[in-house]
Amino acid sequence: MPSLILVIEDEPGIVDFLERGLRAHGFEVISALDGVTGTERALSEDVDLVVLDMLLPRRAGLEVLGLLSAAKPGLPVIVLTARGGVEDRIGGLDAGAVDYLVKPFSLGELAARVRAQLRVAMQTPATAVRAGQIEVDLLTREVRFAGEPVRLSTTEFELLVYMLNHRGRVLTREQILRAVWGYDHDPGTNVVDVYVGYLRRKLRSDERPAPIATVRSVGYRLEDAG
Numbered sequence: 271m272p273s274l275i276l277v278i279e280d281e282p283g284i285v286d287f288l289e290r291g292l293r294a295h296g297f298e299v300i301s302a303l304d305g306v307t308g309t310e311r312a313l314s315e316d317v318d319l320v321v322l323d324m325l326l327p328r329r330a331g332l333e334v335l336g337l338l339s340a341a342k343p344g345l346p347v348i349v350l351t352a353r354g355g356v357e358d359r360i361g362g363l364d365a366g367a368v369d370y371l372v373k374p375f376s377l378g379e380l381a382a383r384v385r386a387q388l389r390v391a392m393q394t395p396a397t398a399v400r401a402g403q404i405e406v407d408l409l410t411r412e413v414r415f416a417g418e419p420v421r422l423s424t425t426e427f428e429l430l431v432y433m434l435n436h437r438g439r440v441l442t443r444e445q446i447l448r449a450v451w452g453y454d455h456d457p458g459t460n461v462v463d464v465y466v467g468y469l470r471r472k473l474r475s476d477e478r479p480a481p482i483a484t485v486r487s488v489g490y491r492l493e494d495a496g
Contacts, residue, residue: 273318273388277301278308278334279350280326288321291377297384305329309337312345314402318391319384324351324362332365339366341405343398346387350375399434401492402481404473406431415473422472425450429465430473433482433492442489466490 275297277288282303289299300315302308305326312320312334320338324331331349338345349367362370368390369383399406405414411427413420422430429450433441443462447453451461470480481493 272296272298273384274298274300274316275319275321275384276308276312276315276317277321278305278312278326278331279321279323280304281323284323287377288380292321292381292384295381295384297381303327305331305334309334312338313341313400317345319388320345320347321380321384322347322349322367324349324353332361335362335365335367342400344391346391348380348383348387350380399431401434401437404430404434404481406434416475420472422469425465426468426472430469433490437492440485440488440491446489462489 275292277285277292277299279285279288279301280303285301285303289301292299300311300317302311306328308320308322308326309329311317322331322334326334331351335347335349338347343366346368347366348369348371349362350371350373351362352373368387371380371383397407397409399408403416406412406427408431413422413427413430429446432446432449446462447459450465453459466482470482472480473482474480483491483493485491
């Protein structure tokens, strides 16, 4: 599956140029024309890399960088800017950018830098997983739902991470049992259903149910809860 690139740039002509050029290099591309929309798309969609202009309406590029670094620390961001001064480059890199290109730039060079950063990202173990309103820090084992902390047992945590890593896919009870508990098929146990019930109670709010769907006669599917 091609990598998904998000372009956050307020000049429609540049956006069109980047979309067509990056697609020609084999990437999937989505875009946003301002900092607020760009932040929302970066946090809600499963993007692999962001190409970010620094001079944006509604939310400045540096603020976007800070928000993305806090919420998705493993998401690489390549900054595009008309400002090529040393202090500007240092500011962008310190705020969380992984690379920096000054306009005007070569599309071939941008594509090469995108490929290089995607290779680095693939070799770097993820430290956080996010889907919709669920956020999991794999290092501290902290979990948040809709911004609120959620206390999980060790088994509940392992079950949630497994489902997050396979979100959107239907998982059979046998697959979950083998991955989380290390059991082979055991038709007599209902431990998967019990622990899914535990997770559902902890991952719901007054406004919406937990984002875990039951697939009749098969198993469960974790959905992206926006």
